[in-house]
Amino acid sequence: MMRVASLDRWACLGTSWLHRASPVAKWLLLGSAILVVIVSHAPAPLFAAYGLLALAAATSGVPLGPLLLASLMPVPLVGLFALSRWAGTLPALAVPVTIVAKGMVTALAALLVAATTPYPDLLAPLTRVLPPVMADSLVVTYRAIFLLLAQVEALWLTIRVRGGFTSRPPAGALPWPARGTALSRRLEIAAIGAGLSLLRAADLSGRLYDVMRLRGYQGRLAPTQTLALRREDWRVLLLSGSLLAVATISIARRLLPG
């Protein structure tokens, strides 16, 4: 979940054309990518969509390598399902490739939107349609992720500094006799660390929510910019249009004979 921290940082610090676009335009972009994924039943249109999204990522100032790497995360998880659909022949290899490519396109589109949209803008439309308890929970959850990450990082550092995962060599012995801590002890330390982080984050989160309400939070996030479409959204809309064109071609190739 370090990914969330990176995405949040890129979204807040970036100033590219994609960062400046309105949230609605970026939701449309995400919708177009999902449409391509739904209607495509061959690898080619999916690779085309992936290429377009990668191009957008490359020109939006977001670190391309980590973003593309993160978009591959679903591959091992989807891979098992995809392989189960493979008939074992070379032509049928298109099936698992298509399934995996679908996962990659959705992942890259979502990551691209999340990496270029600060979270108040990203979540603001959702807080307007969700019931209050869900909207509140969504907003506090996003902050709680960072509280929890900070707790885990601090605790992990403390454990390492105090040698929690390595035993000391006997007095007078050279360093190499030191062996790693037993697996059971490691698990115990990890579980205690997770439990401790959870309790501390729960306390901090409660305090954060109190502060938010004291400062006037009433269940709706105020976006940092207007949610409506603007003139400078044309590049995002062009990208969405390109994705829709890919979707249209994909449908046409399937429906038209020859």
Next chain:
Amino acid sequence: MTHIMVPDGVFPWWLSAAGWVAALTILLAATYRLRAVATTRMVPLVAVMTALMAVVMSVELVPLGYELHLTVLTGIVIGPWFGAIAALLFNVLRALVGDGAFTNIGLNTLVTWLELTLGALFFATLRPLARRSAALAAGVATFLSLACSTIVFLGIVAVSTVDPVRVVESGAIQAQAGGAAGFGRFAVALLVLGTIGWAIEAVLTGGIVAFVARVRPGLLHLPVEGGTTDGAARAGKPAAAEEVAAPAQVAGERPPA
């Protein structure tokens, strides 16, 4: 299992739509059950448990194709009705960081909710054991709950009638189901690899529950020495644990002993 790792556009539209209908029904039921509950104090706890699931999700056991989620711990702490909210938010956040299918959020919410509800139910059933060994009770509850949700997941995959081979070859969207052999291989692989994943998650959940049971048992609705919750023991501060326990009672769960 927690969620279905199948991309958008692989399941037929009616199955994804049915998932959304089921998820909305659960959320409506949760909203109805929680209407009389003061949710203000529960929001941070729901948020932290959802965040915990999202953070732990990053621990991917790549060789097994398995992600840890601690959904059962979430179910034990916040109960099934607040758990429905946590399940939806978790899946929305997952999709937003590129780790899920948007069209399958409904189905994933259903599976996640089942997992944390069954976990809470099993833990409540094992409460006599939990008083002696919370870790063992939580571990057993986790293993059983994950096994049940994986069977539900396999059922969903079996119900789906999409055969990507025929879709690719013929272009027919309404193709027949994938071969039984393919599903059989998938089911066997998932159950074998999943069993290892369930065991790892059960051990981790058991460890965390053992620690929380020692430090703040009220959070798990377990009795505290002296007949009070730990929250009440904290002088001068409203007991979060007691506030946590209250909605569970209203929602018809077994009250803390």
